Amino acid sequence: MERKQLYELAPQDYEHNFDRETRNLLEDTAGLDFIISQINKFGIERILKIKYTGSYLKINSKNFPTLYSVLEEACRILALDKIPDLYVVWSYDINALTAGVENPIVVVNSGCIDLLSPEELLFVIGHELGHIKSNHVLYYQMVNLMPLFTKILGDMTLGIGSTVGVGVQIALLNWQRMAELTADRAGLLVCQDINTATTALMKMAGLPQKFFNSIVIEDFIAQAKEFQNYDYDTFDLVAKVISTMGQTHPWTVMRAAELFKWVESGDYNKILENTGWRSKSLLWQQKHPWKPSFFSNS
Numbered sequence: 001m002e003r004k005q006l007y008e009l010a011p012q013d014y015e016h017n018f019d020r021e022t023r024n025l026l027e028d029t030a031g032l033d034f035i036i037s038q039i040n041k042f043g044i045e046r047i048l049k050i051k052y053t054g055s056y057l058k059i060n061s062k063n064f065p066t067l068y069s070v071l072e073e074a075c076r077i078l079a080l081d082k083i084p085d086l087y088v089v090w091s092y093d094i095n096a097l098t099a100g101v102e103n104p105i106v107v108v109n110s111g112c113i114d115l116l117s118p119e120e121l122l123f124v125i126g127h128e129l130g131h132i133k134s135n136h137v138l139y140y141q142m143v144n145l146m147p148l149f150t151k152i153l154g155d156m157t158l159g160i161g162s163t164v165g166v167g168v169q170i171a172l173l174n175w176q177r178m179a180e181l182t183a184d185r186a187g188l189l190v191c192q193d194i195n196t197a198t199t200a201l202m203k204m205a206g207l208p209q210k211f212f213n214s215i216v217i218e219d220f221i222a223q224a225k226e227f228q229n230y231d232y233d234t235f236d237l238v239a240k241v242i243s244t245m246g247q248t249h250p251w252t253v254m255r256a257a258e259l260f261k262w263v264e265s266g267d268y269n270k271i272l273e274n275t276g277w278r279s280k281s282l283l284w285q286q287k288h289p290w291k292p293s294f295f296s297n298s
Contacts, residue, residue: 003073003192005079007079008274009078011133011134011182014182014271015182016182026139048099048141052087058085059071067113071084071125077126077189078130078133080129080132084105084106087106087107087108089110093109094112094115094204096127096128097128098131098132099137104132108121119196122190123197123200126190127184127186129190130189188262199217201220202215220253220256223253224256
């Protein structure tokens with residue numbers, strides 16, 4: 001399958017309105033600037049880099065070329081100027097993360113590699129690169145650090161910093177759940193197949209491996225559409241909000257529902273049909289030569 005290269009794509013072209021709205025609220029949250037300054041003061045990005053380098057398996061074009069080619073293709077499609085470092089951590093749930101603002105890294109669970117097809121893995125990595133392209137990573141890694149920093153700031157400021165930190169943490173979690181919807185759109189733009197994105201989300205939702213060869217996408221789509229309809233009832237909407245409080249990701253079915261809505265709106269196809277996004281492909285490929293070894297049979 002030949003995938004289009006989106007060289008003139010801006011984050012605003014695929015940004016979910018929930019992401020934009022909650023980020024605006026987050027940026028108005030009292031204490032956010034102070035928390036950011038403290039995180040930078042402690043050199044957290046360098047600490048994270050040391051942690052991942054010292055603990056996890058780094059993937060490159062020589063030791064695991066087939067895996068690295070997935071990252072390269074995803075970067076090629078989104079036209080990221082710098083290919084981030086890729087690490088694998090032993091964990092058998094289907095998940096990945098991105099860390100580092102100045103020098104981002106992508107960490108993929110081994111479950112993604114064993115349980116996903118190459119195309120589904122492309123969706124997951126594209127999702128993580130979407131966080132990088134949309135400049136989510138600073139706030140994104142703050143979510144993971146907030147419990148620690150809330151305690152540290154509380155000790156340093158006789159409890160005042162702790163109160164500020166809790167408010168920022170709530171705002172961060174609310175934004176992060178919505179930012180995942182934007183990153184899912186980036187993942188779809190990279191794999192360029194809604195069925196692939198759907199089966200990846202079904203596996204994340206808990207589909208047993210023994211049924212991977214008999215996936216019924218239509219049933220999951222129907223479930224996602226049923227979920228959408230719950231918004232029309234006020235009680236159901238409140239239940240959604242309460243049940244996701246404290247979580248870093250929205251419900252998997254909600255994520256699928258939002259992707260289907262985006263495709264049905266026509267906005268996804270408008271992006272792919274913009275032929276101008278091929279104009280810089282030769283220059284980018286000269287800087288980042290790529291061999292599609294993992295997708296040779298696609």
